[in-house]
Amino acid sequence: xxxxxxxxxxxxxxxxxxxxxxxxxxxxxxxxxxxxxxxxxxxxxxxxxxxxxxxxxxxxxxxxxxxxxxxxxxxxxxxxxxxxxxxxxxxxxxxxxxxxxxxxxxxxxxxxxxxxxxxxxxxxxxxxxxxxxxxxxxxxxxxxxxxxxxxxxxxxxxxxxxxxxxxxxxxxxxxxxxxxxxxxxxxxxxxxxxxxxxxxxxxxxxxxxxxxxxxxxxxxxxxxxxxxxxxxxxxxxxxxxxxxxxxxxxxxxxxxxx
Amino acid sequence: xxxxxxxxxxxxxxxxxxxxxxxxxxxxxxxxxxxxxxxxxxxxxxxxxxxxxxxxxxxxxxxxxxxxxxxxxxxxxxxxxxxxxxxxxxxxxxxxxxxxxxxxxxxxxxxxxxxxxxxxxxxxxxxxxxxxxxxxxxxxxxxxxxxxxxxxxxxxxxxxxxxxxxxxxxxxxxxxxxxxxxxxxxxxxxxxxxxxxxxxxxxxxxxxxxxxxxxxxxxxxxxxxxxxxxxxxxxxxxxxxxxxxxxxxxxxxxxxxx
Numbered sequence: 022x023x024x025x026x027x028x029x030x031x032x033x034x035x036x037x038x039x040x041x042x043x044x045x046x047x048x049x050x051x052x053x054x055x056x057x058x059x060x061x062x063x064x065x066x067x068x069x070x071x072x073x074x075x076x077x078x079x080x081x082x083x084x085x086x087x088x089x090x091x092x093x094x095x096x097x098x099x100x101x102x103x104x105x106x107x108x109x110x111x112x113x114x115x116x117x118x119x120x121x122x123x124x125x126x127x128x129x130x131x132x133x134x135x136x137x138x139x140x141x142x143x144x145x146x147x148x149x150x151x152x153x154x155x156x157x158x159x160x161x162x163x164x165x166x167x168x169x170x171x172x173x174x175x176x177x178x179x180x181x182x183x184x185x186x187x188x189x190x191x192x193x194x195x196x197x198x199x200x201x202x203x204x205x206x207x208x209x210x211x212x213x214x215x216x217x218x219x220x221x222x223x224x225x226x227x228x229x230x231x232x233x234x235x236x237x238x239x240x241x242x243x244x245x246x247x248x249x250x251x252x253x254x255x256x257x258x259x260x261x262x263x264x265x266x267x268x269x270x271x272x273x274x275x276x277x278x279x
Numbered sequence: 280x281x282x283x284x285x286x287x288x289x290x291x292x293x294x295x296x297x298x299x300x301x302x303x304x305x306x307x308x309x310x311x312x313x314x315x316x317x318x319x320x321x322x323x324x325x326x327x328x329x330x331x332x333x334x335x336x337x338x339x340x341x342x343x344x345x346x347x348x349x350x351x352x353x354x355x356x357x358x359x360x361x362x363x364x365x366x367x368x369x370x371x372x373x374x375x376x377x378x379x380x381x382x383x384x385x386x387x388x389x390x391x392x393x394x395x396x397x398x399x400x401x402x403x404x405x406x407x408x409x410x411x412x413x414x415x416x417x418x419x420x421x422x423x424x425x426x427x428x429x430x431x432x433x434x435x436x437x438x439x440x441x442x443x444x445x446x447x448x449x450x451x452x453x454x455x456x457x458x459x460x461x462x463x464x465x466x467x468x469x470x471x472x473x474x475x476x477x478x479x480x481x482x483x484x485x486x487x488x489x490x491x492x493x494x495x496x497x498x499x500x501x502x503x504x505x506x507x508x509x510x511x512x513x514x515x516x517x518x519x520x521x522x523x524x525x526x527x528x529x530x531x532x533x534x535x536x537x
Binding site: 032035193194210235238241268 | 290383451453457485487496
């Protein structure tokens with residue numbers, strides 16, 4: 022779509038998509054997004070990045086769990102007591118995790134089966150379906166993003182990129198930010214390594230995680246109370262092609278913070 | 280400026296400010312920004328968030344160091360040998376740091392005197408002034424942001440918020456993102472704790488680091504090759520008031536990753 026040099030100096034718009042309403046198991050997210058964007062007079066266009074919150078994807082994919090149906094293991098009971106958490110929630114978190122990263126001061130940070138390091142394995146109790154239900158991350162968020170991308174193309178003819186976003190905390194910095202947990206139709210990175218700056222200095226290390234920046238930008242119009250689960254980022258010259266949020270997980274051998 | 284409920288469902292624009300050119304010690308950043316924004320037909324307006332890259336602020340404040348003038352300490356020589364880095368750069372990094380967080384595999388991550396945890400204490404070799412020079416972070420980036428905010432008000436009459444951004448890596452995730460190292464005129468956070476979702480669930484923990492999301496959003500129009508060191512985020516209903524990026528540094532007693 023654009024060479025590196027064209028990337029800058031173009032205005033980018035972040036357009037909230039309102040009116041999607043309650044999403045239920047089996048709903049077609051692409052159909053909901055295309056219809057809602059059209060209804061508000063901002064139909065999806067080729068070149069858009071469509072950022073969708075994980076929550077509605079998980080709901081459409083039926084990734085809800087009723088805590089009443091969960092039988093905590095002895096390990097979950099023990100951890101829950103130490104952390105002052107609901108043992109059924111802890112059980113669900115452990116099932117979604119391949120490793121506990123930190124479990125202290127009421128905080129349970131794990132590595133999910135996808136490789137994401139985040140609180141409660143991304144299992145979320147807010148904006149789900151009322152007290153007593155939790156939402157899991159999609160089984161394969163990159164596949165979910167790809168399905169939405171293809172659906173949007175089929176329904177609207179628009180060639181877009183799709184980012185599925187979730188809200189993560191970070192070490193050392195207060196507050197949460199939205200990041201990309203699923204990506205389709207674009208590279209999640211832009212790579213400046215080997216480019217020369219205006220002073221002749223060759224950039225050595227800068228790879229930008231643009232999929233995370235797109236997720237963060239979209240959050241600015243979303244809010245947390247679930248009325249705006251989708252935003253269009255328009256005018257951003259992403260690099261089209263195959264790309265996966267899975268590639269954003271730093272491999273253990275390169276990770277100084279395992 | 281806006282209650283929480285109004286935050287969503289408004290389009291946000293990210294407008295690159297081009298044509299600022301080379302910044303030199305003693306330059307008035309506010310003046311450069313106001314003039315460049317006006318010249319390109321998008322004058323600064325009340326309610327804008329003006330995102331400025333750390334690099335031009337550091338240059339204006341004279342925070343450049345000629346490596347030829349730096350005498351590395353024995354500690355710097357030792358670390359530099361282990362990490363295969365320039366000992367003079369390592370010396371500068373150590374002077375800017377209060378603690379080494381990781382020093383392995385060619386990577387030196389420290390806690391800066393401000394409390395930021397990042398590679399090389401934020402000391403940067405790219406886009407500076409040619410090989411042999413490095414740029415330090417501003418001495419007090421919140422004060423720098425406040426000075427720019429006041430300067431913009433004085434020169435244009437516009438009441439804005441200012442974010443000074445820098446490019447940081449993160450644990451566990453590949454790629455860098457822009458974050459806020461200085462903030463003025465707004466709270467860096469938006470707090471949903473205690474708000475009720477549409478299902479009656481009371482949100483327990485979500486504080487969004489919106490200053491970081493604004494920095495990330497602005498990066499989308501900036502690029503890394505230094506032609507666009509400033510962007511306006513327009514239409515984002517930030518919470519005006521006193522705010523500091525220093526408040527985004529997680530205090531040691533709440534930090535699980537020290």
